[in-house]
Amino acid sequence: MSAEIRYRPLVAALAALTLAAALVSLTVGYARLDVAAALADAFAGRSTAAAVVLEQIRLPRAALGAMVGFSLGLAGAALQGLLRNPLADPGVIGVSGGAALGAVVVFYSGLAGAFALAMPLGGVAGAVVAALLLYALVGRGAGTMTLILAGVTVNSFAGALTALALNLSPNPYAAYEIMFWLMGSLADRSLPQLWLALPLTVAGWALLLTSAPALDALTLGEDTAASLGFDLGRLRAQLVAGAALAVGAAVAVTGAIGFVGLVAPHLLRPLVGNRPGRLLLVSGFGGAIVLLVADIVVRLIPVHPELKLGVATALIGAPLLYGLIDRMRREA
């Protein structure tokens, strides 16, 4: 029996769930906040402490959670369509790790101070390099083993260089900040960071979402897709650029949060009849919901200091990855 659901209602439902999760995220935090009062104050222009907390701390956290989650879910679905492999996820294949390296180099060298957009652009540049490296290793139609190994390679290298860069920083705190970059966090992000990341992210979304028909055609292999009129070289460039923009800008603000781009497409693929084109938008919203829920959970767990978000997503995502690999091995 097919699990497929009609597309428009599915998208609408997921969008509504995303909004709901974001609203719940606004009400969760470390201090008791009367959200209604804070909202009233904010709208009336009264800058009370509650309004400041809502506007400057909780709102960017919820908005970024949705934006970054959408980017990761969308990029994961797009990469899986391109590589024709359900294990491709920006974290697993090293794109997030590369983005973190790019952002770290820009931030700790002081470049970010010179020119605000430098940091998200650094993340994008790192992501592009990682994606190109991966594509060179893996080429077309990646077999699972090759893909995972290539991802491990890129991740290890990027992680090591990130640690090196942090250790070389003259600031004494830098060496201890690796957990943020490799595991990610939404804590105390700010509105300026949201605005900074937004344009690059949206550009990435546009590139990724418009590749839907081509990804559908790729289901039947590169030759058939080309015969159906799709320029494969251009498609690859479009997907690499789109994923790098969306993921790179996100990682520059929140660090590398893994597995969202694996969990969301995996759970939602049956609902779109396995069609890669339709999965894109659906997986984006799915990723947003996953990340927002993880962020809510992380704040409710009474662990001090706050658990890094990537830890929560990895606790769910890594066992899922294991199960997927196992299933694919058995089916092969």
Next chain:
Amino acid sequence: MRIAARGLVVRFGERAALAGLDCDFVSGELTGLIGPNGAGKTTLLRVLAGLQRADAGEARYDGLSAAELGRAALARRVAYLAQSGLSHWPLRVDHVVALGRLPHRRPFSPPSAADRAAVEAALAAAEVVELRDRPIGTLSGGERARALLARALAVEADMLLADEPVAALDPLHQLRAMALLRAAARKGAGVVAVLHDLTLATRFCDRLIVLAEGRVVADGPPSALTDAVLAEVYGVTALRGERDGEPFVVPWRAAPPAACN
């Protein structure tokens, strides 16, 4: 449509897959492309479909080069059915067949009535209507081959280039698929099919092109497939006969080495 290939040369490293090939293909004909393994049949089809660039020579479509025709127009007018029946994701059969309409559809607009009609016609012609809800991964090899053939038919192209379309099918479906391809040719499309079964080729094709070592060795009606050609190209002798006015050719024995004249 007429596709004219002139002087096609394709090299892979040292080896020449096509070594200066001249050929014409026209609509309204079912052309069988036969020859031993490695003769260049798949390479020729890929060049004609615009998937492989020739190192020398070119193919022209109604007088236009592929570049002049444009990627979109080429996709609408020439359909390609690959040899390997790949589907990376377990899509439903009707969704797979609907992929054949992509060259005709505007991106992100819903399928038109013409699109839906073409899909239905293709499903019926390939006899996979009852399988339309099934994920393609759950089908047998033969059923999958028919589903992918339906996908190629759904393009409603002027020219269908099919690489071994019936190789995986059982005898009944082989006969029906060949009849289908001939009917498509009668309706005005051109069909070029790579075939290994010599009887199917001689029975159903209007024309046979025999390839060996990247060159055309014989080109003509099925009667052009003489014993001499069989011996030279395949190295076999064959049993020949006729039933109800239709020929059959059954490879029988390895041919004796060529006698010195």
Next chain:
Amino acid sequence: MRGSPIAGDGVAPTTHAPSPRKVGGGRAFAACVCFAFLAAPAFAKPQRVVSLNLCADELALRLADPGVVKSVTWLSQDPLSANLAAKAAALPPNDGHAEEALTYDPDLVLVGPFADPASTALLRQVGAPVVEVGAPQTLDGVRGQIRDLAAALGEPQRGEALVADMDARLARVVVDPSRPRLTAVVLRPNGFTVGPGSLVDEILARAGLDNLAARLDIAADEQVPLEVVALLGADVLILDRDDNGAPSLADAALDHPAIAALAGRMTIVSLPARLWTCGGPEIVEAVERLAAAAAARAGAATQ
């Protein structure tokens, strides 16, 4: 580098471990130093002093004659984290290791509270007198430490003068008892705050401020979420800002727009850690700055 034995109070800039509690009280160390002093043979003023600790560096440079101090740690040469950088820059730097001290054939070596016991033992073995400079937790402890170190250096009058100067300046900081006590919260890089019962706590009290960390049920130096700081409703927000030059996420945390947005409701004072990390005379400057902020706040409140 903060977090190593040559820094002042051993506060480790990690994102996970809270900074370790300052060890010991000034009084206990004063007693040890006095005992060591009394147990020594006839006292001659040390002529070759090597300091292996940032806080010891600063006190030694203030109390000893020029030329007596032969080497100080590299930390005290950094103007951003040290108070006497210019003076210290003229001297050869060391990394806080006992072996380095020995190259100067010292007759007095100053070490910090987290010195490696093996290094200290080595120094004593070689016959170099070692004096441990502690991390006082009270203002009295600070006074005691200055006096003790001055005695060890053979400059007791300078010690007294320094303490007298401190006390004079402190006396000028007047807290109006009729005014309601203002509340304050300290925010350090990575969102760490300062717990009750520390030297900083006493500095706050001396400036007429109540440390709200006590009300938060925070026993030690812990991380406090920014939300909580914002909603605490403190009158004064004290930022341990270093403007190190080189960026880090920890420092950037203090630049969050929410803090600027709160500037209307809280008085924000920038107070670099170097003023209160070491139990030295700079503490008075910290008290003065805080008192000024408190007065400004109270003045604004009455308008």
